[in-house]
Amino acid sequence: MLAIAALAALGWQMHRLLSPPHVSAPTAETWDQAVRDHQEFVRNSSGLSRDDLVAEWQRQAKTLSAALVVAPEPAAQDIRHRLLGLYGSLGDWSSARQLNETMLMKAEGDEKAKLQYNLACLDDTISKEAGADEGAEQRFETSAAVAAKALDASATPALKESALHLAMMGAERLAKRGGYAEAADQYRKAARIVATVADSDRTASPVWEPGYVAITATTCFLPQEATPQWHEFAIALRDARSAKNTYSSALTLKHRRGGMTDAEFTPLAEEAITKYADPDAWELRYDLATVYRLGGDPRTDATHLFELTKTDFPKSSTDPVVASRRSLLPMVYDDLAGCLARLGEKNQAIEWYTRVATDFPDSQQAKYAHDAIARYTR
Structure with a gap:
């Protein structure tokens, strides 16, 4: 079966290579072929080189854009989702944002909330690439606020996860600007979201693991001036005692990055080693030994x-x-x-x-x- 699948993939790739470079725009009768062609591409693209992938993404985007003009609803909305993914693969954030806004006009309920979240993520990426562009930063702030409101109104577990990501995204940006108190508010919101989702509704995503929000927060609060916020989430992490998100590793990292003096580190490290079972305490003990030697x-x-x-x-x-x-x-x-x-x-x-x-x-x-x-x- 694997050999047959490999031959099928090879045949599809040879068909792509031998196809004429210019593809005529789909008609009302052939737009569905453009969708099937994209489905086949998704199934058989794993063996392509990066250059071939980019060329095929560009071709697929051009073909599906033409198909979108003539496709009826709801097929047109499916094509828009496919295009959105292609623009993301190509890093064409401007086209992705424009298409996302078009899709928002036709969306309602949870679908609209999801697209609002997508828009905030796009604006986050665009603003990071724009550097110190205040306009790009303001667009993110606006789209993030709208998305947060839409996501807060949804009880769908998948959208709760999006709300969690959005809160942590905002917290990271605030922390980078030195707004540690405001960032802590966003992390608290993320922790509250986790608490509202039943265990049975949680996916295999790592965001639902005990201590995930806390370990991310402690990583953001490494500078010395963010120590009060670090302590708050380090305690939450310590109490979670998750094997994958450990208090000891957070404490070690804080000290190694210069965010905590030896005098502050020593009693906390001694307490952690004595009171809290932790699989990562080996590195913590090594750092503690070094502090005593240098002292x-x-x-x-x-x-x-x-x-x-x-x-x-x-x-x-x-x-x-x-x-x-x-x-x-x-x-x-x-x-x-x-x-x-x-x-x-x-x-x-x-x-x-x-x-x-x-x-x-x-x-x-x-x-x-x-x-x-x-x-x-x-």
């Missing part, structure tokens, strides 16, 4: 580093997280050996330097380890 506390540093050595990270694992943590082990062993040496525990220090040299012979730390072993065994 002149080798004993507490060694305590945390020793905990890090208890986890096994096999070479055979294909998990990128395991590989990343394993790559840090030479530094963990070397740092632990150094701490023990400063504490006067030379025999234990030699033991960990030996492990560096034995377990990671090609690492930079292994070279230092050989020198340290020679120095301490004289």
Whole structure:
């Protein structure tokens, strides 16, 4: 069956390549052929190169635009949706926006709310490409406000998801401008939307996972001046305790980006490691150990580093997280050996330097380890 499908796709692509470049405009009798041609293209386009795809998107857009002139309703509305997708693929945001506004004139209810959301997304993209264009920014603000009102009036779960995205889109833009309090309001709205949707109505989309809004919010509130807002959503994330959206990772990122001082980070990190089970606490503990080492506390540093050595990270694992943590082990062993040496525990220090040299012979730390072993065994 797979071979037959592949041959069918190849046959369709050869037909495209051998077809004359100029296609006559559809007539009232042939507009439906343009739709069928597009359906066939969607089914069989996976093997095309990027250049061939762009050329075919352009041809399809031209053909469907001509078909739209003669197609009756509701087929015309179906063609408009197809064109909207093609314009998006081509990055022709201006044509997509114009078509979206035309579709809005004929839409009602949930369909209209969906198109209002599409318009806000288009204006978001256009304004980002326009840079500091105040007119483009104002168009987004206007279309987003209209879309939010339309989406708020709908009880459809899919549109609730759109409302959630719209609120978070607005929050991100506000945060980038330094409007952290206003951004927090939008994230709170997003969290309320999540709470109104029943579990049975939630799709497989990651937006419904516990802590999704909170982890996104904490990422927006990384600067030092946004720490009050970060704390609010970090606590929500901590309480969600989702395996995919973790408090520890948010805390680590905030500290690494310079949004939190060592003095602020230390008690929160200690609390997180002690009270909240978290699969990402390994990186958090590593950062905490570094803070203690730089702060002149080798004993507490060694305590945390020793905990890090208890986890096994096999070479055979294909998990990128395991590989990343394993790559840090030479530094963990070397740092632990150094701490023990400063504490006067030379025999234990030699033991960990030996492990560096034995377990990671090609690492930079292994070279230092050989020198340290020679120095301490004289």
